[in-house]
Amino acid sequence: MIFIGEKINGTRKKIKEAVIERNELYIMDIAKSQAESGADYLDINAGTDPDRETEDLIWLIETVQSVVDTPICIDSSTPSAIKAALEIVREIPMINSINADMERLDDFLPFIKEKNCEVIALALDESKSGMPKTIDERMQALEVIFKETHKKEIDDDKVFIDPLIMAVGTDQSAGNIAFDCIREIRSAYPDAHIAGGLSNISFGLPNRSLINRTFLTLARAFGMDSAVVNPSDVELIESLYATDLLLGKDRFCRKYTNAAKDSFSKKK
C-alpha cells in the first residue's frame, strides 16, 4: 500500500494559518510525524489565493524538505505553481492532479513526462461537469486521460487513479459504487495504481475513522493499492496490516507479526 500523507493542506484552517504566519516549526512537526509513520509521499497544498500560491507552495516544500526526505506530492491546480515547485523538489515528485479536461492535460502532461513524475488522475472531466454520478462517467473520463498519457508515452504505472469516492451519508450506494468502480478500473488498467482520498466516504457521519478504515479494508480487497490518509492513524494502519495478511499479501505473516511487535505504530 502506498500512503500519501494528507495533512499539509492549506484548505485546513491550522495549516493555512501556519502558511500565512510562516510558522516553520508547526509544518516541520507534521512532516516529521508523517514521515516517521511511513508516508511514501507527503501531499503539499498551499491552499492560498492564486497571487501568492507559488510563493507559499515553495516555502512549504522547502520547510518540509529541511527535515525529511520523503518525496513530495505537489497538490495544485496552477501549472505555474507546479512548475516552480518542480525546480526545487529533491526527489521525483507526484503531481496532484490531472483529470479529463484537455486544457489541463495539455498543460501538465509534458512536464510529467519530462520529469518522470507520478500523477494522480481524477476520474472526472472538470471542463464538462461536476462530480461524476455513475461508474460509466468515471470510466469515460479515464478513457480520455489514458488516451493522452499513452500519446505522451507515460507508463500506466505512473498514474494513480482516484475513483472519486462520494459520501455514504448522502447516498447509501456510495460504498458499492466505489467498490464496483475500483474493480472495473483494476480490470481496465491493470498496471495503474488506484488511490483515493478516504475521508469523503464518511463525511457527515459519526466515528469517521471507523468508516474510513473499514472502507480501506474493502477497497483493498477490490484492488485499491494507494490512499491519501493520515499515516499516523494507528487503527487504520493495523487494520490494513490485517487486511493484507488475510488477502495473502504478507508472506509468512512477517509484516503483520513484526508490526504487531511495534504496536503497529509504524509502517514498515
Add this chain to the structure above:
Amino acid sequence: MIFIGEKINGTRKKIKEAVIERNELYIMDIAKSQAESGADYLDINAGTDPDRETEDLIWLIETVQSVVDTPICIDSSTPSAIKAALEIVREIPMINSINADMERLDDFLPFIKEKNCEVIALALDESKSGMPKTIDERMQALEVIFKETHKKEIDDDKVFIDPLIMAVGTDQSAGNIAFDCIREIRSAYPDAHIAGGLSNISFGLPNRSLINRTFLTLARAFGMDSAVVNPSDVELIESLYATDLLLGKDRFCRKYTNAAKDSFSKKK
C-alpha cells in the same frame, strides 16, 4: 448478520469447571451478557465425557433459559444428547452440527425436519477425512449434505453453512480460500446462510481480535451472513456496522448512526 454467541462451551476450561461444579451464577452471567449484547442464538456445548454429556447439557440449557429467552444452538455430536435437549428448549433451536457423514445425516435430519430446526452444516465429510484442504472438497461435501436435506424437504434457508475457516498463520492462502469458498457457496446455495467460527483464522497470531474483525468485514462483503462470535466484542460489532453501511445494507445509515449513539455497545 445473525450472531451465534460462542462463549458457553465446555471445551473452554472455565466453562467446564462451572459445569462440573454446577456454578449456575457464572453461566447465568455469561448468558445474560451475550443476550444483552444482541446474540441471536447462544451456542451451548457441555464438552464433557459422553457418559455425562446429556445431563450436563440439560443443566446448562435450563440454567441459561432461567435468565434469557435467546434461542439455543445445541452444540453436540451425540444424537441422544441433542434429542434430550430438544425436549426442554423453549424456542426452536439451531443444531450444531451436521456434515457429509451419512450416518450422522440419517441420525440428525429426521428430528431437524420434525422440529423445524435450523442447522449448522460443516463443509466436510467426517467419515472420510479430516479438515478439507481445497474448495472443491468443501463443495463436494456440501453437495452430499444438500442432496439429503432436499430429500427430507428441509428448506435451504434453514441451513447455516460453515465453510471451515483455517488459520492464516499456518497457510497464508487461508484467507483467500475462505473468501473464494464463501463466494462459491453464495452462488451455489443462494438461500442458505453462511456462518463460521471466526477464531480459527487468527490462531497463533498476535492481536487476534483485530484479525477476526477484519476477516468478518471481508467475509461479509463476499456473502457471509452469520458468525459464531463473542457478541460483546464492541470493536467487532462497530466494524460490522461500518461494513454494512459501506455495503449498502443500512437504509439511510440509520442502524449505524443509532448504534454510534450507543457507542456500538449493543446490537440493534
